[in-house]
Amino acid sequence: MRRNLVLSLTALLAVGAVTGSLFIGPAPPAQAGTHAPPKFYPNRWVFVFLNLQSDSHVEQIRQIARTASVHGLNGMLLSGSLDALEFQSDAYFQRLEEVKRIAAENSLEIIPTGFSAGYGGAALYRKNRNLAEGLQVKDALFVVAGNQARLRPDPPVAFVNGDFEQFTGNQFPSYRFHDRPGEITFADTNVFHGGRASIRFENFGNFDVGNGRVMQEIPVQPHRCYRATVWVKTEALSPVSAFNFTVIGTPSAKTLAYMSPNVAASGEWRQIHIAFNSGPDTVARIYAGVWGGRSGKFWLDDFAVEEIGLTNVLRRSGTPLTVRGESSGITYEEGRDYAAVSDPALNFRFDHEGPSIYLIPGGRIQDGERLRVGYYHGTNVYNGQVSLCMSEPEVYEIWADQARRVRERLPFSRWVIAMDEIRLAGSCEACRKRGLSAAQILGDCLTRQFQILRNLNPSAEILTYSDMLDPNHNARPNYYLVEGDYTGSWLYAPRELTIVCWYYSKRRQSLAHFSGLGFRTYGSAYYDSGTLDNTAGWLETLDETPGAAGIMYTTWEDQYDLLGPFGDLVSRHWRQPAPRVFRPTPGRSR
Numbered sequence: 001m002r003r004n005l006v007l008s009l010t011a012l013l014a015v016g017a018v019t020g021s022l023f024i025g026p027a028p029p030a031q032a033g034t035h036a037p038p039k040f041y042p043n044r045w046v047f048v049f050l051n052l053q054s055d056s057h058v059e060q061i062r063q064i065a066r067t068a069s070v071h072g073l074n075g076m077l078l079s080g081s082l083d084a085l086e087f088q089s090d091a092y093f094q095r096l097e098e099v100k101r102i103a104a105e106n107s108l109e110i111i112p113t114g115f116s117a118g119y120g121g122a123a124l125y126r127k128n129r130n131l132a133e134g135l136q137v138k139d140a141l142f143v144v145a146g147n148q149a150r151l152r153p154d155p156p157v158a159f160v161n162g163d164f165e166q167f168t169g170n171q172f173p174s175y176r177f178h179d180r181p182g183e184i185t186f187a188d189t190n191v192f193h194g195g196r197a198s199i200r201f202e203n204f205g206n207f208d209v210g211n212g213r214v215m216q217e218i219p220v221q222p223h224r225c226y227r228a229t230v231w232v233k234t235e236a237l238s239p240v241s242a243f244n245f246t247v248i249g250t251p252s253a254k255t256l257a258y259m260s261p262n263v264a265a266s267g268e269w270r271q272i273h274i275a276f277n278s279g280p281d282t283v284a285r286i287y288a289g290v291w292g293g294r295s296g297k298f299w300l301d302d303f304a305v306e307e308i309g310l311t312n313v314l315r316r317s318g319t320p321l322t323v324r325g326e327s328s329g330i331t332y333e334e335g336r337d338y339a340a341v342s343d344p345a346l347n348f349r350f351d352h353e354g355p356s357i358y359l360i361p362g363g364r365i366q367d368g369e370r371l372r373v374g375y376y377h378g379t380n381v382y383n384g385q386v387s388l389c390m391s392e393p394e395v396y397e398i399w400a401d402q403a404r405r406v407r408e409r410l411p412f413s414r415w416v417i418a419m420d421e422i423r424l425a426g427s428c429e430a431c432r433k434r435g436l437s438a439a440q441i442l443g444d445c446l447t448r449q450f451q452i453l454r455n456l457n458p459s460a461e462i463l464t465y466s467d468m469l470d471p472n473h474n475a476r477p478n479y480y481l482v483e484g485d486y487t488g489s490w491l492y493a494p495r496e497l498t499i500v501c502w503y504y505s506k507r508r509q510s511l512a513h514f515s516g517l518g519f520r521t522y523g524s525a526y527y528d529s530g531t532l533d534n535t536a537g538w539l540e541t542l543d544e545t546p547g548a549a550g551i552m553y554t555t556w557e558d559q560y561d562l563l564g565p566f567g568d569l570v571s572r573h574w575r576q577p578a579p580r581v582f583r584p585t586p587g588r589s590r
Helices: 004-008 055-070 082-087 090-105 121-127 393-409 438-456 504-516 533-543 563-570
Strands: 043-048 075-078 109-114 135-145 148-151 185-188 198-201 212-219 225-238 243-250 255-259 267-277 283-290 295-308 322-325 370-377 414-417 461-465 498-501 520-526 548-554
Touching (some): 055 075, 055 090, 075 548, 082 109, 082 121, 090 109, 135 267, 212 295, 225 283, 243 267, 438 461, 504 533, 520 533, 533 563, 548 563
Parallel strands (some): 075 109, 414 461, 498 520, 520 548
Antiparallel strands (some): 135 370, 185 198, 198 295, 225 295, 322 370
């Protein structure tokens, strides 16, 4: 939900041209036989994703609130760093009080949001980074030299022709494929990072899919951690978001890692890296290039891959570390045979080396001994998303404390649980030992979150996003790095939840799914599309859905120019233009 996924959500209905003011005429009348009678939605909200770390955020909220109120909206979903109140300054709380006053003046209910397992939040980054969900490494080889043991790749891995020095015409041997040699991919002996050649990509926009990629298959050992790197240079590349670095496992066909490294449209040589856990796979297909590129050029050179050890190692009861003698079979003890192991640079990126294992004098580990090490490491998805473990009790203690602090500062009658896009789950020992499916773990998590909030306010309406409970969306098998299957998660979620649906192209199936199960529903609309076609499509479908009770203006790019027209449309009436258009200042911090 936080990605630019919704840029691909195609508009279905036109609602008329939008002028430069915060004004639009009434929604066009429905054609007979094509639309259910319009409903009036009691809950009409705007989402505000600002952290209140600046006075400018308050002023932006003031403008948003005025526009929302004038145009018939009555609620503001607020992120506002509400999951980290214990770390805030006096200035922050003064801003929060002003935001409360602004909301009251404009007859807007403030709805807090929090409890994100998919994006970690303050529970992870401000409380305990070891609460991240972990991927298992089995029997990594460490060899003792002196007073420490270091990783030794077992077996060593490498790209063949990673420097692109071997080529015939525009063909590069050892790669499984590169797109359209001589049309999209070329050997370039004039521009290169090292050696005397690189691979150049251009003209990809001349073909339907816009792909320009190269891929090599690398044999890997199951359940090990690897890092791949490549050097990239760009020239007028568009869009830059098309450039990706991806690893797919074989035989599982599962995406082991994916990142969009934010390359510059035009930039000099830059090294990028990606890390992946091989899981049960024996081959890693490593891709780099553009998917859906339109224009420009880029070059790749000097691919490399290596096994790494103990980088981002997690240390909690649910992610045990074991050190075993390869020959002796002895399981050595932390604190007796070797010192406590941790990664002081734990950041879920793989831009640093993991720690060595330091021997304790008088311990049983011998110089030169080969050790087999098992552990769990954290990782990120895309460009930094890190998931919490939903099976660790401490996570719920933190969430309960967060909710209590919010209740003291901001009494709530509604709360949106931000349980979307949980892309890593079920893989650590804390999860496995429960004997539950990924769907059951998720349902149990939602149930416990629901109860935390109802304990504070027994009559509160508790909402959550739809995707992790929707078989038309993310409640399915083979979802990113999740171990197991989210299918059936909706069976384990409290029926008192209200579901906020947000997958536009699947809105009919999604709303029907939840309505059929007896859930109340909302539609989360707009998503920076530049028009209100998306909103009109949502309204049409919500009108046909029993139990639909609300709709929300949702922007992740702080685009509020269409907030007034949105309010007019969803309120089923129109008002006079607001005195001025609110145009957010670009580039502000959150």
